[in-house]
Amino acid sequence: MxxxxxxxxxxxxxxxxxxxxxxxxxxxxxxxxxxxxxxxxxxxxxxxxxxxCPSFVDMHVHLRDPGQTYKEDIESGSKCAVAGGFTTILCMPNTKPPIDSPEVAEYVIRKSKEVGLCQVLPAGAITKGRRGKELTDFYALKKAGCPALTDDGSPLMDSGLMERALRLAKQLDLLVMNHCEDDNLSKGHINEGYVSSLLGIAYRSPSAEDILVARDCILSYYTKGRIHIQHLSSKLSVDIIRFFKEKGAPVSCEVNPYHLLFDELELLESGANAKVNPPLRKEEDKQALLEGIKDGTIDCIATDHAPHTKREKASLESAMPGMIGLQTALPMCLELVRRGIISLEKLVYLLSLNSARLLGVERGIKxxxxxxxxxxxxxxxxxxxxxxxxxxxxxxxxxxxxxxxxxxxxxxxxxxxxxxxx
Ligand SMILES: [Zn+2]
Known part of the structure; x- marks a missing residue:
C-alpha cells in the first residue's frame, strides 16, 4: 500500500x-x-x-491499566496518544497491580499490540510494589520490554537503594526515572505561595523537589548511572540540573506543558483540575523552566497524562493530583512557538527527537x-x-x-x- x-x-x-x-x-x-x-x-x-514532523514520543503517561480502567485503559489511552500525534508512549507503573514484574509488563505490551494504534512501552517499577524497600528484578523487566524504571507517583526516598538502582541500571543500560519530591516535605496539596496562604491550604514546598533532584544528580554523578528527573517544576531544580550536566553527570529531565504555561494562580480559576504533583508553582519558577528549555538544560516535554474521574477531582484538598494531557500537548507547545519562546525545530526536539533518544527509540524523517x-x-x-x-x-x-x-x-x-x- x-x-x-x-x-x-x-x-x-x-x-x-x-x-x-x-x-x-x-x-x-x-x-x-x-x-x-x-x-x-x-x-x-x-x-x-x-x-x-516525526511523530511524538511521550515519556510520561498514566494508562491506569491494569486495575483502574474506569479512568483510562490501554485502548482509550492509545486513542488519545495518536490523536495528540504520539506514536510512542511510556506508561507509568503505578497500576494495580504495579508493573513490578515481567508478567504485568508483558500484559501491557500484549494488550497494546492487540489495540495496535501505537507503541506502548511499560516503565517498570524500581522497587517491589513501589514501596521503596526492595529492588525489582531489573534484568527480567528489561527482558520483558521495559526501557526505563520508576516508582512514579511515589519518590524513591532511600538513597542507598537509589544508588544501587543506578549502578545496576548502568550495567543493563536502563534509564532510571524519579518523581522527585521528598515525602517528608510534601504532605500538602498545592505550592507554598500566595494561593496556599489565601485559601489556607496545606502546601508542599519546592525544597521537597530540590532536595531529591540534588541527591539524584549527585548519585548519578558518582555512579554514572543515567537518571531522568520527571516533571521538573522548581526554579532551583533547573539550576541544580544545569550544574550537574556541566559536570558531565548523565542527567536528563522532562517538563510538562502545564508547568510551562500555568502558575499557581490557575488554581483560583480551575480548582482541583489544576492540582498536580509537583504543584503549579510561581511565575519565577515558570520563567526558569522556560529558560531551561531554551538553553537545553531541559531535554524534553512529557505530558504526565493522568486521568481521574470527576469524583476524584471533587475538591482541592481531596482531589487526586494530575491532569490529562495527550491531546492538548501540541496546542500548548505551539503556544510557546507563537510567543517566540521556542522555534518549531525546537518543538520537534522537545516532543519527539530528544525523548526518543532517551528511550532508545528511532525517530526521523529519512x-x-x-x-x-x-x-x-x-x-x-x-x-x-x-x-x-x-x-x-x-x-x-x-x-x-x-x-x-x-x-x-x-x-x-x-x-x-x-x-x-x-
Ligand atoms: Zn510523578
Whole structure:
C-alpha cells in the first residue's frame, strides 16, 4: 500500500530537513521525499499548509491499566496518544497491580499490540510494589520490554537503594526515572505561595523537589548511572540540573506543558483540575523552566497524562493530583512557538527527537526509515469537549477552551492510526 502526502512542510531538524513538498510511504517506510513526487496507485492526502514532523514520543503517561480502567485503559489511552500525534508512549507503573514484574509488563505490551494504534512501552517499577524497600528484578523487566524504571507517583526516598538502582541500571543500560519530591516535605496539596496562604491550604514546598533532584544528580554523578528527573517544576531544580550536566553527570529531565504555561494562580480559576504533583508553582519558577528549555538544560516535554474521574477531582484538598494531557500537548507547545519562546525545530526536539533518544527509540524523517509521522495544522482551532475528547476522563483546566493547533493525521510504521477528517 502506497500513501502519498502532498504539499506539506516536511520538517525534521535532525536530518536538516525543511522542505515544502511530497512524502511517499510504502510498506510502512518512508520511500521518497521530494518537491514533487508522482506515482501511480497511491492513496493521496493533501497537506497544503500543514506540517509533517516525526511523530511524538511521550515519556510520561498514566494508562491506569491494569486495575483502574474506569479512568483510562490501554485502548482509550492509545486513542488519545495518536490523536495528540504520539506514536510512542511510556506508561507509568503505578497500576494495580504495579508493573513490578515481567508478567504485568508483558500484559501491557500484549494488550497494546492487540489495540495496535501505537507503541506502548511499560516503565517498570524500581522497587517491589513501589514501596521503596526492595529492588525489582531489573534484568527480567528489561527482558520483558521495559526501557526505563520508576516508582512514579511515589519518590524513591532511600538513597542507598537509589544508588544501587543506578549502578545496576548502568550495567543493563536502563534509564532510571524519579518523581522527585521528598515525602517528608510534601504532605500538602498545592505550592507554598500566595494561593496556599489565601485559601489556607496545606502546601508542599519546592525544597521537597530540590532536595531529591540534588541527591539524584549527585548519585548519578558518582555512579554514572543515567537518571531522568520527571516533571521538573522548581526554579532551583533547573539550576541544580544545569550544574550537574556541566559536570558531565548523565542527567536528563522532562517538563510538562502545564508547568510551562500555568502558575499557581490557575488554581483560583480551575480548582482541583489544576492540582498536580509537583504543584503549579510561581511565575519565577515558570520563567526558569522556560529558560531551561531554551538553553537545553531541559531535554524534553512529557505530558504526565493522568486521568481521574470527576469524583476524584471533587475538591482541592481531596482531589487526586494530575491532569490529562495527550491531546492538548501540541496546542500548548505551539503556544510557546507563537510567543517566540521556542522555534518549531525546537518543538520537534522537545516532543519527539530528544525523548526518543532517551528511550532508545528511532525517530526521523529519512528515506528507508519507518514512517512515524505527525501531520498537523498549527493554525486550526478546536475545542476539547465531549465530542473531541478520547480519554475516559475530563480532568484538565483546558476543558471547553479553544485550542490552537490540531493534529490532522498520525502515522505509525506507515499505518494511518489517526485522521481528524474521517
Ligand atoms: Zn510523578
Amino acid at each position: 502506497r500513501i502519498l502526502i502532498k504539499g506539506g512542510r516536511i520538517l525534521d531538524p535532525s536530518q536538516n530537513l525543511d522542505l515544502v513538498g511530497d512524502l511517499l510511504i510504502e510498506d510502512g517506510k518512508i520511500a521518497g521525499i521530494d518537491k514533487r513526487i508522482e506515482v501511480s496507485y497511491a492513496k493521496v492526502f493533501d497537506a497544503n499548509g500543514l506540517l509533517i 528515506v528507508g526509515k519507518p514512517a512515524n509521522l505527525v501531520v498537523f495544522d498549527p493554525e486550526r482551532e478546536w475545542i476539547l469537549d465531549e465530542k473531541t475528547n478520547l480519554s475516559k476522563s475530563q480532568n484538565t483546566p483546558l476543558w471547553g477552551k479553544v485550542l490552537k493547533g490540531m493534529v490532522v493525521m498520525t502515522f505509525w510504521e506507515g499505518k494511518m492510526v489517526y485522521n481528524a477528517v474521517s
